[in-house]
Amino acid sequence: MKHFLSIKDVTDLPQLISSGIAAKRDPFADQALGKNKTIGLLFFNSSLRTRISTQKAAQNLGLNVITMNVGQDGWGLEMEEGVIMNGDKAEHVKEAAAVIGSYCDIIGIRSFAGLQDRDKDYAEIVFQQFKKYAQVPIINLESATRHPLQSLADCITIEEFKLKKRPKVVLTWLPHFKALPQAVANSFCEWMNPMDVEFVITHPEGYDLSPDFVGKGQVIYDQDKALEGADFVYGKNWSSYNSYGQVLNTDPSWMITEAKMALTDNGKFMHCLPVRRNMKVADEVLDGPRSLVIEQAANREWSAQAALKEVLLGL
Numbered sequence: 001m002k003h004f005l006s007i008k009d010v011t012d013l014p015q016l017i018s019s020g021i022a023a024k025r026d027p028f029a030d031q032a033l034g035k036n037k038t039i040g041l042l043f044f045n046s047s048l049r050t051r052i053s054t055q056k057a058a059q060n061l062g063l064n065v066i067t068m069n070v071g072q073d074g075w076g077l078e079m080e081e082g083v084i085m086n087g088d089k090a091e092h093v094k095e096a097a098a099v100i101g102s103y104c105d106i107i108g109i110r111s112f113a114g115l116q117d118r119d120k121d122y123a124e125i126v127f128q129q130f131k132k133y134a135q136v137p138i139i140n141l142e143s144a145t146r147h148p149l150q151s152l153a154d155c156i157t158i159e160e161f162k163l164k165k166r167p168k169v170v171l172t173w174l175p176h177f178k179a180l181p182q183a184v185a186n187s188f189c190e191w192m193n194p195m196d197v198e199f200v201i202t203h204p205e206g207y208d209l210s211p212d213f214v215g216k217g218q219v220i221y222d223q224d225k226a227l228e229g230a231d232f233v234y235g236k237n238w239s240s241y242n243s244y245g246q247v248l249n250t251d252p253s254w255m256i257t258e259a260k261m262a263l264t265d266n267g268k269f270m271h272c273l274p275v276r277r278n279m280k281v282a283d284e285v286l287d288g289p290r291s292l293v294i295e296q297a298a299n300r301e302w303s304a305q306a307a308l309k310e311v312l313l314g315l
């Protein structure tokens, strides 16, 4: 059984990127692969892109799709073992996952970090429990610590738009007043590490990501210096990992503007979306020719299709 939970489940990254690009050129080539099979997409949190692109990719592969907002419409699910269920959770994941696994050949799950307890979030209990009790392959639609379908779409986008053999890619923290997870940033680091890119990460002091994800990424705390000569600027806000889940800084000078982009080598701007305009990124960048955000989001369909194809081949 082949899960798709992180880059650790990928055996050949260049091949997976090529598979996504091939799906974009010929979306229905593998229609027979998913015929008479069902994927269940379970959302504990909101989504626009992940929900629609994964559904579309699954349909391109001939799969039947069932989508459920479990966080809203389902019974509250208890994830811990051996507890007395006298609280607000009506059902245990042991039964829920086993039942959903009996209806579906593949299960996709979105479950964000709670940002209260680092050990608990980083243990990925929701995914571990579904993996254990559903007995079918699990796809990560953004977990507490990772968003691999986003990262694969980001890799596809960089491959498509790069003008140099080894482009400079800068992940920059962006200001925001709300606490957001580290998942997108963690995952982006994890996927940039094996890519043939010069990878730089910039953020204010106190926003260091877990070294397990940073890997070979070069951390430069001065954003202007980090942006020098960049070919791709990848913006994202995240809350602190060390002071877990806290907002330590909202300095507006970290917002990406045309003046910031002028420091790059005619660089392109990327963001996973949703993005708050003129808080994280200025209108002038998002509405200008440097923005790749729509192309990047469109590639979510092809990253999902490449990942689902791998999982279907391993059934």
Ligand code: AN0
Pocket (backbone or CB within 6 Å): 180, 181, 183, 184, 272, 273, 274
């Ligand atoms: C989420 C996050 O930062 O993880 C989802 C991004 C794809 N973003 C928000 O909650 C705004």
Ligand code: CP
Pocket (backbone or CB within 6 Å): 046, 047, 048, 049, 050, 051, 142, 150, 272, 273, 274
């Ligand atoms: N980028 C992304 O995952 O978007 P959604 O949260 O809308 O799915």
